[in-house]
Amino acid sequence: MKIDFEHNQSAHCENGVTSNLLNYYGLKLSEPMVYGIGSGLFFAHMPFVKVNSIPVTSFRPFPGVIFRRVTRQMGITIRRKKFRDPDKAMKALNEVVDKGIPAGLLVGVYHLTYFPGPYRFHFNAHNIVIFGRENGNYIVSDPIMETPEELSYDDLKRVRFAKGLFAPNGHMYYTLEKPGDIDLRTAITNGIKKSCHDMLAIPVPMFGVKGIRYMARKVKKYPEKLGPEKASLYLGQIVRAQEEIGTGGAGFRFIYAAFLQEARDVLKNDKLLALSENMTAVGDLWREFAITAARIVKNRSNETETYPVAADILFEIADKEENIYRELRKAVD
């Protein structure tokens, strides 16, 4: 059987699953709208947390928070289930799908058969929707892909029980309710306020605008502190986090600028339009940073002076973003 479910591609998987599921229940929200209401904008640079012995930089909040915030703002109750036994998890999925309910799943990407090889890392917080079963295969709406995909029973079971950080444990989520009347204005305003808080006011130097400056100071000293090879690996990782699949470009800055445009139409607030333009300009600066960094990585020469150049772009970004979030908070007060 196949549920009449509309698959739309998105840049970020969590935005996409949220948007596609809401759409199924009759509420049309674009990807930027989901991202903005869910306060997806975030920044963290954590030199003490390492993956493959490289410090973690993140342009996204914890997996699942965008979905949770949006559905909560919309007043929708989500049913969630986790499992120990993989076969029970598959049985429960079959029951939900056979009732005609599209089911959201958390999966690991490493064993996703339809994923391009170069992007198969052990990353476990990927979201997909199962919306049918045919000839023993599951029909998959993966927001990253342009069209629906299929997975066999064994392949799906494997990705649902990937291990490691954020192990999904067969996590399945779905809803039975249609969203009621929604107050889009309040949802947007709340979403913006939360993002301004996350980017300006978390009292730890690793997060938000402060985190960008913190990272800039580190980047500046990379070559002396780490030597050319490690410095280049660390720098490359920042760019990978910024441009990995799902950010829509420039570490989500362009998606956020798109959200501000849409928010302006709902709130009838022209200040948001100017702030959207400023955000686009900051996104372009992030891209300039990526180009500079890639040049350093590619050359692998001893041109140590290019690290300070990259760091200076980051300082400029931090100043500009700080301004945007201050203005933004005032604009929605």
Add this chain to the structure above:
Amino acid sequence: MKKNEVPQDNADMLEGKFREPCYAVDEDGKYITVPSVGWEAKNVVMQQAWDHIRKRVKEVKRKVDEGKLSPLAYHMEKQQMDPKLLGSYVGLKKKKVKKHLKPSGFDDLSPEMLASYARALNISVDELKCTDE
């Protein structure tokens, strides 16, 4: 970024499986999405990550050939795992897994344990016992 500036630098990173939506502004300054096959800056840093992984795999393969490590170490590295992650797939503590990364520990493995490791790595037991590409 403007619509016509969205890069199309194909380095086969996506293997033609999909194009990635990039957000950009059109002639009227309105945001739209433009599908992209890749961007040079991003290709460079992706390539860098894979070169790094390949280098480590090569290093481990050398140690296996020299008899310092077991083939399990090679397959673990090749699949970007560490003892902790591999252990969580087979239900062992990382200390135990580390023992099996040594040739002596590997040789003592029961057929059941070998099968368990092979399952975790999604390869056959025969593949697990050697370091062929």
